[in-house]
Amino acid sequence: MALIERYQKTTDITYWEGRIPMSYIYTVGRAGEKFFREIINGRIFGARCDTCAVTYVPPRTYCERCFARLEDHYVDVGTRGTVHTFTQSYEAYDGTRKESPSIVAVIRIDGTDGGLVHWLGEIDFKDVYFGMPVEAVFKPKKDREGSILDIKYFRPIK
Amino acid sequence: MEIMEKDVAKTATKLKTQQILEGKVLSVKWEPNLKYAWDNGPALGRYLAELKNGRIIAKKCNKCHRIMIPPRMFCELCWRPTDEWVFVKDTGIVNTWVVSYVDWKAGRLDIKGGVRPITPAVIEIDGASKGMGILHLLDEVDPWKIYRGMRVKAVWKPAEERIGAITDIKYFKPIE
Numbered sequence: 001m002a003l004i005e006r007y008q009k010t011t012d013i014t015y016w017e018g019r020i021p022m023s024y025i026y027t028v029g030r031a032g033e034k035f036f037r038e039i040i041n042g043r044i045f046g047a048r049c050d051t052c053a054v055t056y057v058p059p060r061t062y063c064e065r066c067f068a069r070l071e072d073h074y075v076d077v078g079t080r081g082t083v084h085t086f087t088q089s090y091e092a093y094d095g096t097r098k099e100s101p102s103i104v105a106v107i108r109i110d111g112t113d114g115g116l117v118h119w120l121g122e123i124d125f126k127d128v129y130f131g132m133p134v135e136a137v138f139k140p141k142k143d144r145e146g147s148i149l150d151i152k153y154f155r156p157i158k
Numbered sequence: 159m160e161i162m163e164k165d166v167a168k169t170a171t172k173l174k175t176q177q178i179l180e181g182k183v184l185s186v187k188w189e190p191n192l193k194y195a196w197d198n199g200p201a202l203g204r205y206l207a208e209l210k211n212g213r214i215i216a217k218k219c220n221k222c223h224r225i226m227i228p229p230r231m232f233c234e235l236c237w238r239p240t241d242e243w244v245f246v247k248d249t250g251i252v253n254t255w256v257v258s259y260v261d262w263k264a265g266r267l268d269i270k271g272g273v274r275p276i277t278p279a280v281i282e283i284d285g286a287s288k289g290m291g292i293l294h295l296l297d298e299v300d301p302w303k304i305y306r307g308m309r310v311k312a313v314w315k316p317a318e319e320r321i322g323a324i325t326d327i328k329y330f331k332p333i334e
Contacts, residue, residue: 007200012203013197013198013203014198014203014206014207014322015195015196015197015198016195016196016198016206016323017193017194017195017196018193018194018195018196019191019192019193019194020192020194021189021192021263022189022190022192023165023187023188023189023190024187024188025161025165025166025178025185025186025187026185026186026187026188027173027178027183027184027185028183028184028185028186032184033183033184036184037184094191146184147186
């Protein structure tokens with residue numbers, strides 16, 4: 001008998017399906033607490049290192065360059081920024097296809113060295129450009145729960 | 159996703175479970191959808207199909223004359239394709255076993271509550287070459303009275319419940 005036994009019909013091919021059960025809980029950490037608690041208030045926070053003249057968004061507990069503690073240096077950085085990079089996505093988180101594509105962008109928050117990955121809204125993909133000024137659109141206050149999704153999307157500043 | 163008491167692992171962190179449950183610290187719970195499909199291939203495909211028929215099939219190498227279970231398409235000793243399909247019996251002897259207090263999901267079995275420890279074993283199948291066996295469960299036996307070389311027989315699911323899976327055999331039980 002040959003090593004390769006050819007299947008005559010594709011229906012002869014069998015496979016085993018499985019699912020690996022896994023779940024996790026991620027606590028957002030000290031700087032994350034500040035960031036997400038302030039998101040509930042409709043504010044975006046960063047952390048400022050005066051020595052290095054760097055503002056991190058999202059905030060960090062320490063400076064990545066000089067290792068200084070930044071926990072007393074959280075700063076409100078406003079809700080405006082510019083489009084740093086962007087793309088159009090046809091897939092949801094879990095890899096399933098979306099009915100309509102969404103625009104995903106890295107938004108550099110004005111006056112900082114950091115940025116957020118978020119959606120762009122109220123704009124057509126063909127009208128987006130690098131450096132486009134945008135602002136955060138928050139959910140109504142009662143719906144906010146301390147999540148990055150408390151920001152619905154960023155929209156162009158008219 | 160809602161976070162429940164059972165989800166929170168006991169770790170060395172200073173955080174208390176209650177702080178997470180009550181939302182005193184912010185957290186995210188997520189379950190990645192880790193699905194897979196594994197191609198059975200011709201050897202295990204036939205093996206599983208025959209389990210559905212209530213039979214165990216092996217494969218023979220005509221050079222070393224070994225009858226191999228589970229069947230494989232290639233003889234790893236002779237470095238050549240295997241030759242014939244051979245039906246073997248659903249009886250055998252216990253080669254190795256273990257008394258386990260955890261289930262296959264690594265959860266602790268409620269032994270004090272009267273749950274029987276599970277007893278996975280390698281069973282050398284009658285008709286296959288010596289040392290050739292499959293991993294399965296033993297039951298209908300006192301876990302502490304299992305011994306090496308104990309004769310066992312497969313307990314099958316009813317034909318209509320068999321799907322072509324190794325669990326079509328429920329377990330192996332001792333025979334006189």
